[in-house]
Amino acid sequence: MNFSFKPHDFEFFIPANCMSCQSICVTQLRLCQSCRRAAFRNEPSEFRNSGLNVTAATTWIPDENRALSLLLKSLKGNDFREDWAELAREFVARLPLKRLEPLCPNSTDSGAPKNQRFVLVPAPASSEGRLHALHFAEGIAQLIGLEVFDVLRHRPSGQSSHQITDASLEGGVPAQKARDKKQRKLRTFYRSRVLPSQCIPIIVDDIVTSGGTAHAAWQAFGRIEKAQVWCFAHRQLDGRGKL
């Protein structure tokens, strides 16, 4: 009989240390209780971004929150479905009930116009195929009963130019051009199929910084009224929400 064990066969038995303080008392998300509290110490954030209502479970200022930065970095490039389910629990737990309840199915005080309902639409998978937004949306859906419609896709490059309407793309300073190029890259989503009629999308993303991805998604839905954005973290680069 051939017994051969590889190191990862034992990972189940050897819990990793807290990735922030190295404590061995790790809970979910590879953080100890106290680092988890530190990571999520900021309040939820609700704000308007060029006509869209955005709700975030927490604000994230990378230089000021080491534990949260480490956590979000650890999720990059991987598809930790369970971790995103845990972040979905955190998201739902942090939102005031009066904010969530009207959006849920069978609500008596529905925020949706008559005969319409809210559904969750994750931002499309990144070019590397990461499914963070989808996992996050599925986690939220399980908790509050909204349906997920994974219908947004990246438009193949070369088919996006007609989507660009900014006059600023013509001419302008190089920095502006670079920003526009970045925006153009983001503004290339399309719907792989239409939503059932009467559905209002809640666009779900893992992290919102400038709101470019959320706006591309909104644009793919014809800037439908009442659409909104839910994300785990609102990333602020200078502490005041400005880039």
Ligand SMILES: [Zn+2]
């Ligand atoms: Zn810790």
